[in-house]
Amino acid sequence: NAGVMQNPRHLVRRRGQEARLRCSPMKGHSHVYWYRQLPEEGLKFMVYLQKENIIDESGMPKERFSAEFPKEGPSILRIQQVVRGDSAAYFCASSPAGASYEQYFGPGTRLTVT
Amino acid sequence: EDQVTQSPEALRLQEGESSSLNCSYTVSGLRGLFWYRQDPGKGPEFLFTLYSAGEEKEKERLKATLTKKESFLHITAPKPEDSATYLCAVQESGGSNYKLTFGKGTLLTVNP
Numbered sequence A: 001n002a003g004v005m006q007n008p009r010h011l012v013r014r015r016g017q018e019a020r021l022r023c024s025p026m027k028g029h030s031h032v033y034w035y036r037q038l039p040e041e042g043l044k045f046m047v048y049l050q051k052e053n054i055i056d057e058s059g060m061p062k063e064r065f066s067a068e069f070p071k072e073g074p075s076i077l078r079i080q081q082v083v084r085g086d087s088a089a090y091f092c093a094s095s096p097a098g099a100s101y102e103q104y105f106g107p108g109t110r111l112t113v114t
Numbered sequence B: 001e002d003q004v005t006q007s008p009e010a011l012r013l014q015e016g017e018s019s020s021l022n023c024s025y026t027v028s029g030l031r032g033l034f035w036y037r038q039d040p041g042k043g044p045e046f047l048f049t050l051y052s053a054g055e056e057k058e059k060e061r062l063k064a065t066l067t068k069k070e071s072f073l074h075i076t077a078p079k080p081e082d083s084a085t086y087l088c089a090v091q092e093s094g095g096s097n098y099k100l101t102f103g104k105g106t107l108l109t110v111n112p
Helices: none
Strands: A005-007 A010-013 A019-024 A031-037 A043-050 A053-056 A065-068 A075-079 A088-095 A109-113 B003-007 B010-014 B019-026 B030-038 B045-050 B056-059 B062-066 B070-075 B084-092 B106-111
Touching: A005 A088, A010 A019, A019 A088, A019 A109, A031 A075, A043 A065, A043 A075, A075 A088, B003 B084, B010 B019, B019 B030, B019 B084, B030 B062, B030 B070, B045 B056, B045 B062, B070 B084
Parallel strands: A010 A109, B010 B106
Antiparallel strands: A005 A019, A019 A075, A031 A043, A031 A088, A043 A053, A065 A075, A088 A109, B003 B019, B019 B070, B030 B045, B030 B084, B056 B062, B062 B070, B084 B106
């Protein structure tokens, strides 16, 4: 009964490199949400995806950030040309269809930009 | 804009010393209020969902209550293993009702 899986758990990137964060939802869940937790801040909503659809990306910076949830495979959060301010913990949550009140979180990916 | 404020920011208790954590919120319409527990280096772990004022839910030493403006997480006779950051979040009713808006959390330390 695997929960939400995220990898890598820790990622170190130099400024200007690309970061790819992966999220596999719980079995039976078709909706994925990404949140970011900056130091000393609460978790902030970034994007909501269903299979092959971006439903709401209003919380995602307009530049350098993108997300996808393909028909097959995990959801990917991509950050291009990373900067030090991107250093944070990125959490993925998943829920069953029509049950966004049941969001279960993964362990997170801690991104460090040097 | 939705706002969720948790207090205190940090709380240190002795084992067995009961207390409460507060979460005050401002939303135009509440779909649900959520309590999560987060251990260091881990993701939030779901505890409770409350939907309407007057509702209460319990789990072991934890009890969550809800009014129209705030929620309390009561911890009765805590143990050291209850040490964690407790997060409160709300979902607003309406078009973006899937978004969780989080407070910054209360860091609870229970000393043996």
